[in-house]
Amino acid sequence: MNKRLLTYLFSVSCALGVSSSVLAAEKVTIFAAASLTNAMNEVAAVYKEKTGTQSTLSFASSSALARQIAQGAPADIYLSANEKWMDYVEQQQVIESSSRKSLLKNSLVLVAPNSYPADNITVNASWDLAKALDGTRLATGDPKHVPAGIYAKESLEKIGLWQKASPLLARASSVRSALLLVEKQEALLGIVYKTDALISKKVKVVAELPNNSHTAITYPVAVVKDKANTQVDAYYEFLQSDQAREIFEKYGFGVN
Template sequence: MYRLAGLFLSFAVLFAALPADAQDKALTVFAAASMKNALDEIDAAYTAKTGVKITVSYAASSALAKQIEQGAPADVFISADTDWIDYAIGKKTINEPSRVNLLGNSIVLIAPKDSKIDNVNIAAGFDLAKLAGDGRIATGDVKSVPAGKYAKAALEKLGAWQAAEPKFAMAESVRAALTLVARGEAALGIVYATDAKIEPGVKIVGTFPPDSHPAIVYPVAATVTAKPEASGYLAFLRSTAAKTILEKYGFKFLVSPST
């Protein structure tokens, strides 16, 4: 009887340990909202290859950096600009040697797919306010969301910001801005080219010149509390397999891919 009870106890201990073991083979990634479609595909490929489950929290890079600062349990941070990863490094929440400037992107002017606006030449002196008419212009919050910051910088350089500013609808993330345009709730929007590529409800009507705003760079890094598995995941993000997926979605790969 005692031997049988001991056997049951051994099984109980074994099964109790399983969730912890499974949890050890899981990573939590905090990623810029604009990464969602491409990263979901990458994560599925990584899990199939390694068995490591990836859970992703998508939001504006600003929100994610502050959540990590407040102790949110993230293993990897992918930002849509260098400012917010620099912020996180300054707060001692990022493992700085693990940082890689992985991706590039561009910003575009979009309109609802049935809009009469088409083929806008975006250059110095272009009148965005006039183009929007009585409609709103959607982008990420220009004070914090990277896409919004890039948009404001470009419009200031092109001389279009002051007149257009009152017409802006500031969204909590670039994907939220994309949705406003797709639903016809905004006449125009400024988002990443990669966002416009995956949303059938919008069309690209113009592309902002690369020299009109700071270079769009997506850095990736492990957090200081990252599990050991994070290093393998970061390596996979630099792989040829990841490069193929990311370029399919329109991202520019900024590093030499590993095999």
Template sequence: MHRLAAVFVAFVILCASGLSPAFAQEKSLTVFAAASMKNALDEIDAAYTARTGVKIVASYAASSALAKQVEQGAPADIFLSADTDWMDYATARKNISESTRVNLLGNSIVLIAPKDSKIDNVTIGPGFDLAKLAGDGKIATGDVKAVPVGKYARAALEKLGAWQAAEPKFAMAESVRAALTLVARGEAVLGIVYATDAKIEPGVKIVGAFPADSHPSIIYPVAATATAKAEAADYLAYLRSSAAKTVLEKYGFTFLIRPTS
């Protein structure tokens, strides 16, 4: 009887000290990531949890919205932005652990139409008349004042001389995935989204690609937040690994760094 009591006390002490065998399963990290990352990152997170037992809670939205949520104290451990501007914004406000920041991924923007659209094989270059191509329909992209894909789209159209005429036809969405959905549903006749988004949506087709030199380089930086849990370092290391690179490239992202493992 005394031996049973001793075993029980020892078990209670073990649990209280945080050395319970189930402790790893109870750990979690909250990841704030650009909406365009959802499919690829969901796959990466599932593999990471299977390997480590650490649960990943992912929140996807426009990078602009996520950066402001972090600024307002939202409990995030990782921030993965679709442009450097919003990572710079978070860094300037001391919301990011700057030493952990790395430019992880690249992407490109494309012109899309509903899958059954008669529009096809559009050559995008100087003098490109997007307004005429859209006719009476709407063109969907992210909010050009804040959402990265919209900012890239506007920059490209301004450089190509197509923005002024096309601007009134734009339907500004809260994120790139929202813009993608508008086109897939036929609520917009055209859309400007990342190539990676077009690839995962069967309801749309790519009808043209924007020249890389028509807009700032599309770069996805990632970093731990200033309030991140210690486990964030291992998760960031996994994002830089060959295993993550394989998944990200499968979804069409360009891996910008040499894999660390």
């Protein structure tokens, strides 16, 4: 192989190396609660069109994502569906505490398949839940670790229904999994976020759970420890912009 060809190949490899580095630097990895799937997919698409920055989005329950981040998963930004799991990653010292902000708000609703006979249900201590479920279960996130389930348990306890509901729960691994159980009619009723109910064409809202029956549903955001850079900081700021606000509000979220 002659010297000129070697020089050319070396130049090409260097150029490819630089290009790869630039592309890698222009990707931002976001770990977000499952209930944010639709909204964040649109946010990511708009941001890519606006800046060219690619997003790697990972959706799961806030608890699963928090544990992954604590174990060193390569997230740049974390969006939790409750403060508890953001507290956890802060205690583990794996987020930049100064970047923590409460970004969004949500509420809880009771959903049923569109074919369910009742359109409006009064959820109180005297409600015959077992009869309403007709041999199925009440789907919600697992109250042991999924935020939607934690809020649902608080609400049911406040209303005076927890003792009836506890043995009848279908404890899903995320709020989207709970919604799917109702969509497939494997559970005739489910407690999910209002935003989840709004994006489904297969379920209807049959009751809204009182906001004062559970801890306020807030979605904090933070930059992961040692991940701050130009691209990550810009994405973090965009999540708080008017353009992102419009997208979140379109999907039913309140914006702080």
